[in-house]
Amino acid sequence: MAARESIAELTKRAGRVSHALAKLYPTARISLDFETPWQCLAATILSAQSTDAGVNRVTPRLFKEYPDARAMAAADPRHVEELIVKTGFFRQKTRSLMGAAKKIVEDYGGEVPSEMEALVKISGVGRKTANVILGHVFGKPGFVVDTHVRRLTYRLGFTKNVDPAKIEIDMQKILTPKEWTPFSMRLILHGRQICIARKPQCEICAMANECPRIGVGKPSRKAAPSSKSGSPSTRGRGRG
């Protein structure tokens, strides 16, 4: 690949990487269990600093007792804390869940909005969670940037940015909208399984011929992600 690629060249290479990722990871969706937009939002909030499997263990009862935003808005916070305690950071997550529910009831008639601008105004919802919801619930393009996507888009030479919003813009320039959600979901899986933060397994990576391996073998960038563990979804602290 050229030392400094044009947008057209980056677009072509991103297409080849997208193809390789699709072969490796045919199922490109988060592994959180949900049936409604509210449940997707709630599960994604709970997934911060927790595994999807751990979230999936608590949500059946949570969703049974509080099936929608109206029910959650009127919940007893101590009971919500009890139900989600095993996902960690349960007090903050309870505040986020109930704050989100109240905002949705008061401003959106109890229905989760389907626009980025509205979603990021909800408690506990950042661009990452909003993009998960857009892509998985509303069928709208959403490029999800978590710690793995930040690391892999940099190593693959698709961006020089570390700010998730700027990475989103860089990737949107070289991918078609329909690829945004599946490409980012597949990068998360690849970051967990192969392109690990501290020890990327380039020797067995299907992307090896397409990857300039930017920064691999060098000390981590100050702002670059370097988590020890992976997540198939959107794990991260705070607003996601």
Ligand code: SF4
């Ligand atoms: S070749 Fe190495 S750095 Fe590039 S995506 Fe694969 S594992 Fe990551």
